[in-house]
Every structure is written in structure tokens, then in C-alpha cells.
Amino acid sequence: MTNDFDYTTVTSALIKAVKDGTGYPLIAGNSAGEPPPYPYCSYTITSPKIGIERDYEGALFELVVSLTWHGTSSVGVLNLAKKTESYLKSSQGRSLLEKQGIVVVSTMNFSQRDNFISIDYERTAGFDVQLRVRDTYVDDVEPIEEFKIGGTN
DSSP states (O other): OBOOOOHHHHHHHHHHHHHHHHSSOEEETTOSSOOOSSSEEEEEEEEEEEEEEEETTEEEEEEEEEEEEEESOHHHHHHHHHHHHHHHHSHHHHHHHHTTTOEEEEEEEEEEOOEEETTEEEEEEEEEEEEEEEEOOBOOOOOOOOOOBTTBO
């Protein structure tokens, strides 16, 4: 069996969508290294596979990605989260993702997500986006060329 689905297709498309929609970077959440300067957005794939349908060309499934904006202003990160959500729902944002075989199903859980860091707060806000993709796996089995019924071909 070969598996053509790669989660980097989703993350790369989201990185481009966030950059196009806001002008700011999207990085992997909880990753090593120094984060970019504020404001920036991070993603975490919270539900990597929610099965919904199987057909002969693979399987449709959904995944949930949490997008969180980080900054120094509560209102600033709320505005960026809303701008991102609006872009993903817009025809331009949907078209960008659809070119990669990704469909926006819904957005949910829009909220402030502030973090207390040492003696100060990092202001965060974000939402979850549910996406639908196709796993285009193919079974590597030999096709049945002929079969016999009742002793005849």
C-alpha cells in the first residue's frame, strides 16, 4: 500500500494562508528555538485524523488545527485572530487551500488564551479550524485478470 498524504501539505498551506492574510508568520507550536518577534501565530494539530468516508481512491478525513496568535496586546492578538479566521473563510483563502486539496469545514473555539510567563503575561488569542483532506492511498495488490465460474472462463 502506498500513502500519498503528507501533513506538511496542510501546514505549508496554512503557513502561506496566514502570511497572505495577515503579513505575519505562522510557526509550529511548542517547537524548539527562538520564536519570531511579536506578533506571530503558532499552530498545533490537535486532532490529526477524524475518519468520515472511504472510497476506491482513498479516504476523506478531517483534522483540527489550533491557531494561536502571540503578542503584547490583548486587542492586537484578538484582531489578528479574527483577521485570520475571516481570511480562511473568504473566497481567496478557501481558494488557496483548495488548490492543495484542503477544504475549510468550520472554525470554532474562538477565545483569548493568555499565558502567564514568569512575571508577565503573553497575550494570546486564537481559534480552531476543522479541515477536510483526502488520503489518496492505493493498495498494491495484483488485479484479478480472470476467474472461473462453474468450470468456465
